[in-house]
Amino acid sequence: MTPAAGFVPAPTSPVPAVAVPVIPAPGFADPTRDAQRAFRAVLDALAHPTRSYPLAGPAEPPAALGQGLAAVALALLDEDCAVWLGGGLGRDAEAAAWLAFHTGARRTDDPASAGFVITGPDALPPLASLALGTDEAPHLSATVVLDVRGCAGPARFTARGPGVDGVATLAAPWATAGFADAWRRNAELFPRGVDLLLVGSGAVAALPRTTRLTAVGTGTADAAGTAGTGNAGTNTAETDAELEV
Amino acid sequence: MSEGPSGYNIGYLDEQTKRMIRRALLKAVAVPGFQVPFASREVPMPRGWGTGGVQVTAAIIGPDDVLKVIDQGADDTTNAVSIRSFFAAVAGVRTTTRTGEASIIQTRHRIPETPLAEGQTIVYQVPGPEPLRFLEPRETETRRLHALADYGLMYVKLYEDIARYGHVATTYDYPVMVAGRYLMAPSPIPSFDNPKMHRNPALQLFGAGREKRIYAVPPYTDVESLGFEDHPFEPQRFDDPCAICGSVGVYLDEVITDDVGGSMFVCSDTDHCERAANSDTNTATANTATANTATADAVDTVEVTA
Structure with missing residues (x-):
């Protein structure tokens, strides 16, 4: 029996029939201590939105995960979790087998039923389509684990909210065109809403649902066209140029 | 699992339990003041002696941490000494009695006088996490009241105190509003300590083991003690200095x-x-x-x- 034999992909999940390594690569070298360090990095990141914390993962993670996502997965996932894998990660048999072997997490092909949504920004489903929790149980919402390796967008935000002392700035190369709008609507749902972990190859930052973002003008051509329309609900004390993206 | 110096897994709890508590902690930080249910485990002390705080500490503590444990402010009482030596044994962590040297402070019913700093974590042992429990005994109803942010009951209770005694007759576990949304029990700290919670740079975590709830206040988060315009919240005051060290302005x-x-x-x-x-x-x-x-x-x- 291969280690992955107990893992049955969802029927419609597009897993190609490529050769899967018989034995997945090892997980944490020291499961207890390494998982604790990875968890503390995630906890610190959520407690200090926009700040980046170093994250050390297993030595040879599947390439589709990288050290960062592998560390978060090993620290947080187990058989009590339903996971949706998006984009290239969702088609990667090695990563799926590795996750199944090391975490035992259930894989789902419906992002709305997943407690953890792990994907790159391009394949991120609309935030409003994910599990948002209920007013009585807002903790049952999805945690979006975003793979931000290799992103190079121009977006910058200022951030306010619990965990931020005043105002913080956030460079968000991973933010797609509609992200600011989607995040504003997510924040309006409070206490419902998803939480975002931004995981690079060796670092994690986070945006809990309480963080309010304001786009900072980047001098791009489209900034002038929308600058006049988006200031109605924003804080007038903010001196940076504001616009709704 | 890695064996700690005691023969137990490091931190006493098994890894799956830690992951369950860790996931609850992350959601607790994301929804400040909301009580996240968790599957409270047995730890080697009776429920009501700090099992919630012990489980939260066990889930976050690591080899780089320095632990301080206080019971009513004191480092040298039975509960504090026991929990400190427990974690020294099962997690192999360094312990201290100095507030400034600790990275994790587990507390029963006090916030240290030394102001907490960024990067520190304070873990409160909570006997009763539901601030509305004595006003509304049904859990289904209190959950609904939190969902609706309907906290009229608590204001009526405070009003009745004022009508009967001329002041709010609550000196500990004084209810607070977290980030303008959730009514929260600050655990039985004296109301003297309530102002320290407001925009504290440390991460504040709360564990209620018997009641199976975890909640949190992130750093720099508004924590307002309830009051009225004509009867604002007033923390306890002490007129005389400490008879030993002469400090004033302390509990x-x-x-x-x-x-x-x-x-x-x-x-x-x-x-x-x-x-x-x-x-x-x-x-x-x-x-x-x-x-x-x-x-x-x-x-x-x-x-x-x-």
């Missing part, structure tokens, strides 16, 4: 000194009292006790290791 315990009614008022925070008393004897010049205290606090802030 004092009454200590009975004989069997004919004699008593003295001394600092509840033993670490603060020791340092203030030492700096008094070291610099027995014209400095006042309060100035010495301020110096000691400033030194501690620099020493923060977290």
Whole structure:
């Protein structure tokens, strides 16, 4: 029996029939201590939105995960979790087998039923389509684990909210065109809403649902066209140029 | 699993339990003041003796941490000593009694006098996490009231206190509003300590083991004690200084000194009292006790290791 034999992909999940390594690569070298360090990095990141914390993962993670996502997965996932894998990660048999072997997490092909949504920004489903929790149980919402390796967008935000002392700035190369709008609507749902972990190859930052973002003008051509329309609900004390993206 | 010095898994709890608590902690931080249910486990002490705080500490503690445990402000009481030696045994962590040197402070019913710093985590042991429980016994209803942010019951209770006694007759576990949304029990800390929670730079985690709830207040988060415009919240005050170290503006315990009614008022925070008393004897010049205290606090802030 291969280690992955107990893992049955969802029927419609597009897993190609490529050769899967018989034995997945090892997980944490020291499961207890390494998982604790990875968890503390995630906890610190959520407690200090926009700040980046170093994250050390297993030595040879599947390439589709990288050290960062592998560390978060090993620290947080187990058989009590339903996971949706998006984009290239969702088609990667090695990563799926590795996750199944090391975490035992259930894989789902419906992002709305997943407690953890792990994907790159391009394949991120609309935030409003994910599990948002209920007013009585807002903790049952999805945690979006975003793979931000290799992103190079121009977006910058200022951030306010619990965990931020005043105002913080956030460079968000991973933010797609509609992200600011989607995040504003997510924040309006409070206490419902998803939480975002931004995981690079060796670092994690986070945006809990309480963080309010304001786009900072980047001098791009489209900034002038929308600058006049988006200031109605924003804080007038903010001196940076504001616009709704 | 990795074996700790005691033969148990490091941190006593098994890894799957830690992951369950860790996931609850992340959601607790994301929804400040909301009580996240968790599957509270047995730990080697009775429910009601800090099992919630112990489980939260066990889930976050690591080899780089320095742990301080206080019980009513004191480092040297049975509960504090037991929990400190428990984690020294099962997690192999360094322990301290100095607030400024600790990265994790587990507390029963006090917030240290030394201001907490960024990077520190304070873990509260919580006996009753639901602030509305004595006003509405049904869990289904209190969940609904939190969902609707319907906290009228609590305001009526405070109003009735004022109508009956002329002031709010709650001196501990005084209800607070977190980030303008959730009514939260701050655990039975004296209302003297309530203002310290407001925009505190440390991460505040709350564990209720018997009631199976975890909640949190992230750093720099608004924590307002309830009050009325004409009867604003007023924390407890003490007129006399500590009888040992002379500190003023600190929380004092009454200590009975004989069997004919004699008593003295001394600092509840033993670490603060020791340092203030030492700096008094070291610099027995014209400095006042309060100035010495301020110096000691400033030194501690620099020493923060977290």
